[in-house]
Amino acid sequence: MSRENHPPLSPPAKPLLLVLSGLSGVGKDAVLNGLRRSGSPLEFIVTLTTRTRRPNENDGVHYHFVSGTEFQEMIDGNQLLEWASVYGNRYGVPAEPVRQALKNGKDVVIKVDVQGAATIKKILPQAVLVFLATPSMEDLAQRLKQRRTETPSDLELRLKTAGEEMEKLPLFDYLVFNRQGELDRAVADIEAIITAEKCRVTPREISL
Numbered sequence: 001m002s003r004e005n006h007p008p009l010s011p012p013a014k015p016l017l018l019v020l021s022g023l024s025g026v027g028k029d030a031v032l033n034g035l036r037r038s039g040s041p042l043e044f045i046v047t048l049t050t051r052t053r054r055p056n057e058n059d060g061v062h063y064h065f066v067s068g069t070e071f072q073e074m075i076d077g078n079q080l081l082e083w084a085s086v087y088g089n090r091y092g093v094p095a096e097p098v099r100q101a102l103k104n105g106k107d108v109v110i111k112v113d114v115q116g117a118a119t120i121k122k123i124l125p126q127a128v129l130v131f132l133a134t135p136s137m138e139d140l141a142q143r144l145k146q147r148r149t150e151t152p153s154d155l156e157l158r159l160k161t162a163g164e165e166m167e168k169l170p171l172f173d174y175l176v177f178n179r180q181g182e183l184d185r186a187v188a189d190i191e192a193i194i195t196a197e198k199c200r201v202t203p204r205e206i207s208l
Contacts, residue, residue: 014203016107016194017098017124018042021117022132023162025144027178027186028111029062031132034187035109040194043101045110048074051089064094081208082112082119087157091116099208107194114165121171126204128197130190131172135179137162143180 020028035042049063050071059065066074071090074080083092093110101108112120117129134140140162144155169175174193178186197204 013198013200014205015102015105016197016204017102017120017127017206017208018107018109018190018194019117019120019127019129020109020111020132020190021114021129021172022178023134023140023165024113024158025140026132026134027143027183028132030183031178031186031190032109032111034183035190038187038191040191041107043097043106043108045093045097045101045108047111048080048083048092048094049089051091081110082116082123084113084115084119086113086115087154093120095208102206102208114168118168118171124206124208126206128174128193128204129172130174130176130193131169132176132178132186133166135177139180 020032022028032044036044046060046062046064048066048071050066050068051063053059053063053065057063068090071083071092074092074094075083079095080092081095081098083090085091091113093112093116098108098110110120114131117131120127121129134143137159141155141159144158176186176189176193
């Protein structure tokens with residue numbers, strides 16, 4: 001009696017495009033660093049910005065810091081997946097590194113603001129959007145004060161913007177809280193999201 005060859009229940013998992021966004025000051029960079037330290041096989045795409053580099057930031061790690069002219073040239077050359085103006089500065093995601101990583105079968109992580117995440121969702125609806133938040137707005141205000149990088153007026157603007165960004169939550173697929181002193185928990189939650197997405201019966205498929 002011959003044994004039939006049955007096809008697999010589902011095709012192999014496709015590479016994911018995970019978009020990490022959330023409130024300003026919530027600790028997105030810290031979470032990304034936690035993912036890097038965890039050894040997760042992810043391709044991290046570094047965002048471009050025209051913002052002035054802060055003392056604790058490294059070019060090519062936190063951002064690629066470019067001039068306004070360089071940024072405009074990339075816009076004109078259609079080299080950005082998405083870009084936006086935030087707090088008077090421009091931020092953008094280079095398209096080619098994303099395209100190459102997905103082509104090579106790698107899961108890609110992009111850090112963008114909420115406006116950028118909404119744009120990517122329109123362009124690539126199969127992207128996985130994760131919203132990183134604090135347990136309360138009071139907690140967020142305390143973190144922003146501790147950063148000591150904003151003037152009182154800047155702080156007020158960021159908190160107002162944070163309230164508006166929370167209204168965009170329905171655009172996202174997942175909500176992760178980055179609680180004070182529990183960074184590892186937030187990192188583990190994101191790793192669990194990636195694992196769950198890999199177990200989907202119908203995998204997401206990114207066409208870029």
